[in-house]
Amino acid sequence: MNELGLSIKIIQGEASIELSHISFENSAFIWPTDKSDLNFFIDQGALLVPSELEKSIYSSGDYLIFTDVSGIADDGGWDYIKVTHKNNLAYWEVWFNNSWVELVFDLTLYQKELIEIMNQLKVLPLNIIVQPSQIIFPE
Amino acid sequence: MRDPAKTTNATQFNQNVNVKALRGDMILNFDRASSDIFNHITKYEKKYDFNISIANTPSGDMRIFINNPKPAASINFPYYPRNRKQ
Numbered sequence: 585m586n587e588l589g590l591s592i593k594i595i596q597g598e599a600s601i602e603l604s605h606i607s608f609e610n611s612a613f614i615w616p617t618d619k620s621d622l623n624f625f626i627d628q629g630a631l632l633v634p635s636e637l638e639k640s641i642y643s644s645g646d647y648l649i650f651t652d653v654s655g656i657a658d659d660g661g662w663d664y665i666k667v668t669h670k671n672n673l674a675y676w677e678v679w680f681n682n683s684w685v686e687l688v689f690d691l692t693l694y695q696k697e698l699i700e701i702m703n704q705l706k707v708l709p710l711n712i713i714v715q716p717s718q719i720i721f722p723e
Numbered sequence: 724m725r726d727p728a729k730t731t732n733a734t735q736f737n738q739n740v741n742v743k744a745l746r747g748d749m750i751l752n753f754d755r756a757s758s759d760i761f762n763h764i765t766k767y768e769k770k771y772d773f774n775i776s777i778a779n780t781p782s783g784d785m786r787i788f789i790n791n792p793k794p795a796a797s798i799n800f801p802y803y804p805r806n807r808k809q
Contacts, residue, residue: 606796628732652733654796655762656788661732661780663805679805681732682779718762720788722805 586687588697589620590632592704596712604629604653611715612708614701621687625650625680629660631716634705640667640674641698648721649676655716663722734780734801745775746799749787765789768802776801 593615595601600609614632616622622632630650640647647667652660666677674694676687705714736742748769755768767787776782780803790796 606793654788654790654798656764656798658786658802658805659733659788659798659800661734661803661805718764718790720759720762720764720766723802 586621586689587619588622588689588694589617590622590697590701591615591617592701592708594708594712596709603631606653608715610711610713611717612705612712613715614705625678628680629653630662631655633716633719634702634714635719637698638702641695641702644668644670648719650678651716651719653716655718656720657722658720734782734803735777736801737775737777740775742799745771745785746787749785749799763791765791776803 591614593613595608595611600607601611602608614634614637616626616632626632629652631653633648633651636647636649639645640649644667646664648657648662649665649667650662651657652662654660657663661681663679666675668675668677669691672691674689674691676689678685678687708714749767753767753769756765758765765788767789769785771783771785773783774781775785780801782801782803784802785799786802787799788797790798
């Protein structure tokens with residue numbers, strides 16, 4: 585079983601962060617904790633897409649869960665992830681670096697954790713931009 | 724324009740390709756250009772009849788994305804489709 589392990593990273597005030605040569609200020613990101621199995625993808629220049637993660641809470645489908653730091657999926661080679669809800673498990677099938685990677689999460693924990701994350705995003709100060717602010721889906 | 728990501732999942736230009744020259748050619752002689760009004764991004768597309776990418780993602784397709792509100796985030800890269808279900 586894989587660990588989702590998500591948190592909210594907020595950059596605000598005078599602070600900024602540079603990811604893949606792009607600077608971000610007054611921004612919030614869904615970010616994996618140290619124990620998360622998603623760190624592997626984030627280390628490869630990915631950002632988690634909040635709106636797509638939210639859709640995956642409620643139903644199976646193809647969702648752009650990872651995209652490039654620029655928000656342009658094809659820039660980083662990111663594609664839709666096939667998410668399947670079955671037998672109280674959430675399966676992710678990720679096409680990464682020319683091969684399939686499968687992640688499996690406990691569905692109850694998956695939904696609980698993502699709902700908490702989405703609720704945190706909803707109460708952010710108005711000057712904080714949830715990233716990626718621009719989302720260009722793959723061709 | 725920033726450098727393409729140097730990650731295992733991203734496409735890279737073939738080292739024999741003059742990226743600056745291709746970029747200049749694309750802006751003048753694109754196959755297709757479009758604007759995403761919601762995201763404020765202009766996209767240029769062109770297909771060359773030679774490989775511009777590295778060996779594991781061979782492609783003659785190139786894309787340029789001009790990020791109008793954030794020019795430093797603009798990017799060009801060889802386009803290689805990933806949604807080839809196997």
